[in-house]
Amino acid sequence: MNYDGLFARAIDDLKVEGNYRVFAELERRRGAFPRAKRLVGSKLADVTVWCSNDYLGMGQHPDVLAAMHAALDRAGAGAGGTRNISGNTVFHAELEHELADLHGKEAALLFTSGYVANWAALGTLAGKLPGCVVLSDAKNHASMIEGIRHSRVEKRIWAHNDLDDLERQLAIIPRDRPKIVAFESVYSMDGDISPIAEICELAEHFGALTYLDEVHAVGLYGPRGGGVAEARGLAHRIDVIEGTLGKAYGIMGGYIAASAAAVDFVRSFASGFIFTTALPPAIAAGALAAVRHLKSSDVERRQQQTRVEELRRRLDVVGLPHMQNDSHIVPVLVGHPVKCRYVADLLLDEFGIYIQPINHPTVPKGTERLRITPSPVHSEDDLDHLVAALSELWSRCSLERRSIAAE
Secondary structure (H helix, E strand, C coil), X not given: CCHHHHHHHHHHHHHHHCCCCCCCCEEECCCCCCEEEEEECCEEEEEEECCCCCCCCXXXXXXXXXXXXXXXXXXXXXXXXXXXXXXXXXXXXXHHHHHHHHHCCCEEEEECCHHHHHHHHHHHHHXXXXXXXXEEECCCCHHHHHHHHHHCCEEEEECCCCHHHHHHHHHCCCCCCCEEEEEECECCCCCCECCHHHHHHHHHHHCCEEEEECCCCCCCCCCCCCCHHHHCCCHHHXXXXXXXXXXXXXCCCEEXXXXXXXXXXXXXXXXXXXXXXXXXXXHHHHHHHHHHHHHHCCHHHHHHHHHHHHHHHHHHHHCCCECCCCCCCEEXXXXXXXXXXXXXXXXXXXXXXXXXXXXXXXCCCCCCEEEECCCCCCCHHHHHHHHHHHHHHHHHCCCCCCCHHHC
């Protein structure tokens, strides 16, 4: 059996379809974000990053860097093992306390990533509740899907943000059967926001536990950055909130915040927590500094919102099709995988603009897009350059524009 041949043919198919992923070699420079250096052969070229999930540039914030340097000098590099064996430090404990407070919960639990948090927490909660059924939004992230699959419980998929479908499916499940409604606040590819209050009402009526993924919202929404649930005064109605430290907080790691009993349950039974080396102390310290800063400062959030609004306005002026939503994510629609890859390559090679194309299977075929995430550290000149480059390439590639006046 020629295994390498099988691997190569599968990769060739991806390339023909335009879905093969190519990683740009970028070097971020401290204090320069969103600027970066791109390695092209043996030379470095300047690029501006427009697709980072470091939404607020906190990965470069002086308070965060200072906290990480101090923790590295104080505690060394690694955690030393799993939390249970030798990896539990004051940095981890302080960060969990801060995250619990952020969401108004009794406790929180750290994981090595948001993906692992969803996989471990959902898999454990559903798998250990006798006869549990999980009702999952159709557009939930792969990590949530994997967590539910790992639990091996019954899963029911309800149409995206469709309250009627969710109610219909809840109504046919016996009331005394454990149920989890799993959904997100901000959906990262379309940028739309879920009807959290209405979902909570249905879950409460039918006796279901609510599990909310806020990874694309923590740090960005709410008076202290607690996410969309905090912004809408609903955090107390969510049973389990899952978040990340690798996006708006600019570091890495994931977490859940919930009741003390629920957190202890996951801590005690989740293999994805028990058998994984803990986050390094410096990482936990940096995340702690970022969370604390964004609890007290809304400057970054307001500046980002201004940039997002301005980008949308400028895209409308030149007729570039972007998906309307109420979040900070601006998906510009291309609609063809090969053209999407081609436009992204031209942006990088000719204009020094880095936007990774989003193709199938991340998004449905025919909805391929450039996912743009403006930050508070993008300038007016950056916006001018981006929109001018996109407009030129839309004309060069004969891509469809839209008339705002006709809408």
